[in-house]
Amino acid sequence: MIKASIPEDEMSRLKDLYEYDVLDTAAEKIFDDLTQLASDICETPISLISLIDPKRQWFKSKHGIDVEETDRDIAFCSHAILQENIFEIQNTLLDKRFHDNPLVTSFPNIRFYAGTPLITPRGHTIGTLCVISNKPKKLTQRQQNALTILGKEVIAQLELRLYNKKLTLALKDQQAHNKKLAALKEKADTANHSKSQFLANMTHELRTPLHGILNLAELGLAEETNSEKDDTLKSILSSANILSNIINDILDFSKIEADKLDIENIDFNLHAVINDLIKPLKQQAYSKGIKFNVTIEQKIAANLKGDPIRVGQILNNLCSNAIKFTDHGHVSLKVSVQASSSNTQEVLFEVVDSGVGISESAQANLFKEFHQADASTSRKFGGTGLGLSICSRLSDLMNGRISFTSKEDEGSVFSYQQTFAIASLFNVTKQPLEITDLQGCTVLVAEDNKINQMVVIKMLRAHNANVVLTENGKECIDYVNSNVVDLIFMDIQMPVIDGITATKEIRAQQVGNAIPIIAMTANTMKQDIKHYLDIGMDGYLTKPFDKVKLNSLLNVYNPNNCSLKNLAIKISDPDVCSDWKLKQICSELKALIPNANRVSLWLFNKKHSELNCLICLDEHNKLTSGAVLKGLDHPAYFNYILTHQVLNASDARNNEVTQQFNNCYFEPLGIYSLLDYIYLIDNKPLGVICCESVGTKVSWTDTDKQSLIKIADMTNLFLSQQIKPY
Numbered sequence: 001m002i003k004a005s006i007p008e009d010e011m012s013r014l015k016d017l018y019e020y021d022v023l024d025t026a027a028e029k030i031f032d033d034l035t036q037l038a039s040d041i042c043e044t045p046i047s048l049i050s051l052i053d054p055k056r057q058w059f060k061s062k063h064g065i066d067v068e069e070t071d072r073d074i075a076f077c078s079h080a081i082l083q084e085n086i087f088e089i090q091n092t093l094l095d096k097r098f099h100d101n102p103l104v105t106s107f108p109n110i111r112f113y114a115g116t117p118l119i120t121p122r123g124h125t126i127g128t129l130c131v132i133s134n135k136p137k138k139l140t141q142r143q144q145n146a147l148t149i150l151g152k153e154v155i156a157q158l159e160l161r162l163y164n165k166k167l168t169l170a171l172k173d174q175q176a177h178n179k180k181l182a183a184l185k186e187k188a189d190t191a192n193h194s195k196s197q198f199l200a201n202m203t204h205e206l207r208t209p210l211h212g213i214l215n216l217a218e219l220g221l222a223e224e225t226n227s228e229k230d231d232t233l234k235s236i237l238s239s240a241n242i243l244s245n246i247i248n249d250i251l252d253f254s255k256i257e258a259d260k261l262d263i264e265n266i267d268f269n270l271h272a273v274i275n276d277l278i279k280p281l282k283q284q285a286y287s288k289g290i291k292f293n294v295t296i297e298q299k300i301a302a303n304l305k306g307d308p309i310r311v312g313q314i315l316n317n318l319c320s321n322a323i324k325f326t327d328h329g330h331v332s333l334k335v336s337v338q339a340s341s342s343n344t345q346e347v348l349f350e351v352v353d354s355g356v357g358i359s360e361s362a363q364a365n366l367f368k369e370f371h372q373a374d375a376s377t378s379r380k381f382g383g384t385g386l387g388l389s390i391c392s393r394l395s396d397l398m399n400g401r402i403s404f405t406s407k408e409d410e411g412s413v414f415s416y417q418q419t420f421a422i423a424s425l426f427n428v429t430k431q432p433l434e435i436t437d438l439q440g441c442t443v444l445v446a447e448d449n450k451i452n453q454m455v456v457i458k459m460l461r462a463h464n465a466n467v468v469l470t471e472n473g474k475e476c477i478d479y480v481n482s483n484v485v486d487l488i489f490m491d492i493q494m495p496v497i498d499g500i501t502a503t504k505e506i507r508a509q510q511v512g513n514a515i516p517i518i519a520m521t522a523n524t525m526k527q528d529i530k531h532y533l534d535i536g537m538d539g540y541l542t543k544p545f546d547k548v549k550l551n552s553l554l555n556v557y558n559p560n561n562c563s564l565k566n567l568a569i570k571i572s573d574p575d576v577c578s579d580w581k582l583k584q585i586c587s588e589l590k591a592l593i594p595n596a597n598r599v600s601l602w603l604f605n606k607k608h609s610e611l612n613c614l615i616c617l618d619e620h621n622k623l624t625s626g627a628v629l630k631g632l633d634h635p636a637y638f639n640y641i642l643t644h645q646v647l648n649a650s651d652a653r654n655n656e657v658t659q660q661f662n663n664c665y666f667e668p669l670g671i672y673s674l675l676d677y678i679y680l681i682d683n684k685p686l687g688v689i690c691c692e693s694v695g696t697k698v699s700w701t702d703t704d705k706q707s708l709i710k711i712a713d714m715t716n717l718f719l720s721q722q723i724k725p726y
Contacts, residue, residue: 001074001097001098001099001100001101002096002097003073003078004075004078004079004081004082005082007081007082007125009123009124012122012124013081013124013125013126014053014054015124016120016122016124016126017051017052017053017126017127019162020126020158020161020162021162021165022051022060022158022161023051023053023058024058025060027060027061028060028061030157031049031060031061031154031157032061032063034049034061034129034150034153034154034157035047035048035049035061035062035063035129036063037150038063038129038131038146038147038150039063039064039131041143041146041147041150042114042131042139042143042146042147043137043143044064044112044131044132044133044137045064045132045133045134046062046063046064046065046108046131046132046133047062047063047064047129047130047131047132048061048062048063048065048128048129048130048132049061049062049118049127049128049129049154050075050077050115050127050128050129050130051118051126051127052072052075052077052078052081052126052127053072054072055071055072056069056070056071056072056075057069057070057071057072057075057077057078057127064132065108065132067108070103074101074102074103076089076098076101076103076110076113076115076130076132077115077127077128077130079097080115080116080117080128080130081117081125081126081127081128082125083117084117084119085116085117085148086114086115086116086139086144086147086148087113087114087115087116087117087128088113088114088138088139088144089112089113089114090112090136090137090138091111091112091136092104092110092111092112092113093111098110098113108132108134109134110132110133110134111133111134111135111136111137112132112133112134112135112136112137113130113131113132114130114131114139114144114147115128115129115130115131116128116129116130116147116148116150116151117151118151118154118155118158119155120155120158120159121155121159128151129147129150129151129154131147213236213240217232217236219232220232220233220236256390256393256394256397261394261397262526263307263310263394263397263398264306264307264308264309264310265305265306265307266305266306266307266308266684267303267304267305267423267684268303268304268305268306268308268311269302269303269304269308270300270301270302270304270308270311270335270347270420271296271300271302272308273308273311273312273315274294274296274312274315274333274335276312277312277315277316277319278292278294281316281319281320281323284320284323285323285331288323288326288327289328290323290326290327290328290329290330290331291329291330291331292319292323292330292331292332292333293330293331293332293333294332294333294335295332295333295334295335296335297335297336297337299336299337299340299345300335300336300337300345300347301345301420301422303422303423304345304347304420304421304422304423305420305421305422305423306398306418306420306421307398310394310397310398311398311418313390313391313394314349314391314394314395314402314416315333315349315351315416317387317388317390317391318349318351318391318414318416319331319333319351321351321387321388321414322351322352322353322355322412322414323353325353325355325356325412326353326354326355326356326411327355327356328354329353329354329355329411330352330353330354331351331352331353331354331355332350332351332352332353333349333350333351334348334349334350334351334352335347335348335349335350336348336350338417339419342422343421343422344419344420344421344422345419345420345422346417346418346419346420347417347418347419347420348415348416348417349415349416349417350413350414350415350416351413351414351415351416352411352412352413353411353412353413354410354411355411355412356408356409357406357407357408357409357410357411357412358404358406358408358412359408360408363404363406366388366404391416395416395418398418399418399419400416400417400418400419401416401417401418402414402415402416402417403415403417434706434709435462435463435551436463436551436554436555436558437463437464437560438460438463438464438465438466438486438487438554438558438559438560439464439560440466440560441465441466441486441487441558441559441560442465442466442468442483442484442485442486442487443460443465443466443467443468443485443486443487443488443489444468444470444476444479444480444485444487444488444489445457445460445467445468445469445470445488445489446470446471446472446473446475446476446488446489446490446491446494446499446502447469447471447489447491447494447520448471448472448491448494448495449491452491452520452543453469453471455544455545456489456520456545457469459545459547459550460489463551463554465487468483468485471494471495472494472495472496472497473490473494473496473497473498473499473501473502473505474496474497474502475496476488476490476497476502476506477497477502477505477506480506480509480515481509485515486515486559487515487516487518487554487557487559488506488515488516488517488518489518489520489541490502490503490517490518490519490520490537491520491521492519492520492521492523492532499519499520499521500531500532500535503517503532503535503536503537504535504536506536507535507536514566514569516538516539516557516565516568516569517536517537517538518537518538518539518540518541518553518557519532519537519539519540519541520540520541520543520545521540521541521542521543522542522543523542533572533574534574537572538557538568538569538572539553539556539557539572541553552713553713555709555710555713556568556710556713556714557569561710563588563591564588564592564710564711564714567584567585567588567714568714570584571584571585571714579615582601582614582615583615583617583623585601585689585711585714586599586600586601586615586616586617587617588711589689589691589707589708589711590617592704592707592710592711593675593691593700593704593707593708595673595691595693595698595700595704596675596691596692596693596704597618597619597692597693597694597695598616598617598618598619598669598671598691598692598693598694599616599617599689599690599691599692600613600615600616600617600689600690600692601613601614601615601616601687601688601689601690602614602629602687602688602689602690603686603687604685604686604687604688608631608638608642608685609630609631609632609638610628610629610630610631611628611629611638611687611688612626612627612628613625613626613627613628614687618694619694619695634660634661636656636657636660637657637658637660637661640657641676641678641685641688642678642685644678645677645678645680646675646676646677646678646705646708647674647675647676647677647678648675648700648705649673649674649675649676650673650697650698650699650700651672651673651697652666652671652672652673652674652692653666653667653672655674658674669694670694670695671692671693671694672693672694672695672696672697672698673692673693673696673697673698673699673700674690674691674692674693675690675691675692675700675704675705675708676688676689676690676691677689677705677708677709677711677712679712689708689711689712691704691708
């Protein structure tokens with residue numbers, strides 16, 4: 001006996017076979033009729049529809065024999081599926097492939113076999129329609145043709161089964177899809193209704209403080225006494241804060257929806273975050289005649305890692321809501337530790353009130369956007385209906401969880417739970433800010449908004465600047481072409497010509513290349529800021545304007561200090577390599593502080609456990625880099641610089657903070673005096689600028705310190721954005 005070989009397309013053949021889903025199924029009349037017809041036409045006692053799987057031939061239909069299957073190794077059909085046409089053995093005893101086959105030597109004693117291959121439309125043979133006799137035989141041409149046609153009908157019936165199966169599944173999918181569409185339509189209708197109600201509420205919420213600001217401003221102009229004007233200004237500020245909160249809600253929700261909200265993971269003091277919240281919340285509660293209590297468990301770590309702004313936003317919203325919906329009794333904020341390890345704390349914030357509570361019908365939609373407890377909520381209490389939705393999403397983004405329990409007329413308990421990493425916090429003692437003097441400098445402001453014009457002009461005049469105002473990009477370009485300008489503050493969105501186009505045109509002119517251009521923008525997205533810098537702007541000031549950041553910009557781009565200003569322009573250029581910028585920063589420091597004949601710039605690693613030297617320009621103007629200082633080796637130094645902004649060690653070898661460097665650093669290099677300035681990002685130490693005196697001991701002056709601050713401002717504004725911490 002010779003076993004049949006495996007077809008070359010075995011995997012594809014089996015895939016077609018399995019797709020029909022016919023193996024081991026019950027007998028069907030349509031296939032039994034075909035096998036009987038094959039026996040009648042070919043005049044054989046046995047006829048089979050045989051399907052070949054990996055180990056067997058299984059009979060979908062059988063006529064004249066009561067057998068379910070046989071092994072593939074002894075199956076005549078295993079040979080037949082290798083053929084393109086009918087495979088016929090007229091006398092098995094005379095064929096060396098089959099003469100000793102068990103199916104020949106014993107039951108059913110096969111002497112004649114003819115099988116037509118069952119070929120799928122994809123071109124793969126899955127089995128045969130075969131006829132068998134216990135006597136030698138030869139099919140006539142007519143019988144062969146008929147057997148071939150019947151084999152094709154078997155495939156046609158299998159294809160019809162497959163089509164019907166797919167059609168049934170498609171109908172089921174369509175029905176399920178239709179149900180889903182109906183549910184989505186119902187949900188969309190509900191959402192549209194909620195949004196319509198939300199927009200109506202929002203219009204009311206925006207107009208109320210806006211009308212207050214406008215009306216109060218008009219009244220304030222008519223008031224005569226300072227006391228009356230002060231009261232009016234306080235009321236205007238209150239209305240402006242309300243308006244700002246509403247706008248922030250809308251912006252936060254939009255950023256979350258667009259997946260553009262960045263969650264920070266920085267060191268912060270939880271006690272400080274809560275303390276910042278308490279005063280306005282207590283005032284809010286006091287004005288309603290209720291108590292506001294805060295309890296913080298002593299086990300809470302002072303220093304945690306997370307996003308303090310978003311944590312504070314959640315707590316402020318939950319507490320404000322509790323006070324808003326409580327007319328008598330109390331509101332309590334309880335902070336406790338649920339679980340802790342050496343590196344983490346799971347903190348539970350609970351806001352408990354004795355207010356109106358929430359009905360069962362309203363509880364299901366409480367965290368959904370555009371929903372409020374009932375239609376009268378906005379009329380009675382105000383609000384956008386976005387606060388709790390934003391809190392829930394913020395919590396999710398920080399891997400936290402918000403839940404609540406409430407009973408109508410009895411009060412509510414809102415719980416916010418989150419796991420924080422325990423971290424080191426840097427309460428840096430900051431150097432006093434020196435106001436940059438722009439006496440004699442012309443600052444050109446391109447801004448079309450009247451209020452923003454007034455604000456930025458007043459802020460710049462506080463620096464003694466000569467301020468020139470233009471109201472669009474075209475006016476700005478025209479002024480630059482015919483006048484001397486030291487510094488430009490450019491609004492991004494303006495009529496006639498916008499700030500981006502105006503910047504490109506100014507930069508295209510030779511005279512415009514040396515004028516620093518600062519973007520004034522409400523866009524804080526990283527890609528927007530990068531775009532402003534890439535087109536030729538040198539820095540940015542976000543709205544609402546921050547006095548400290550403005551001073552840092554003016555410090556760097558002060559027209560009265562041309563060398564520093566020109567260096568800052570180079571540093572803001574994205575086409576200039578970082579190595580050049582580092583070297584120029586060190587060179588400028590040497591020029592500004594003559595006693596600093598050795599200057600280096602260091603960057604903290606993410607854990608603030610190491611300082612890595614980006615560059616060192618020594619007393620011979622030789623460049624080196626790559627040195628590492630480890631906090632474990634120098635604890636006194638690290639503890640000091642992580643909590644102070646300036647380290648003035650005129651006598652470094654006898655200073656309790658720095659004397660640990662004597663043997664390994666000061667003495668081998670001949671260093672006697674040290675002046676370090678720690679530059680910060682978001683109140684967090686990012687790196688150290690180090691000035692050293694080699695050969696002699698010196699006393700560092702206030703001018704030296706102010707020079708360091710100017711360089712630190714430059715590093716903060718630009719270098720820290722281009723070099724990632726180690």
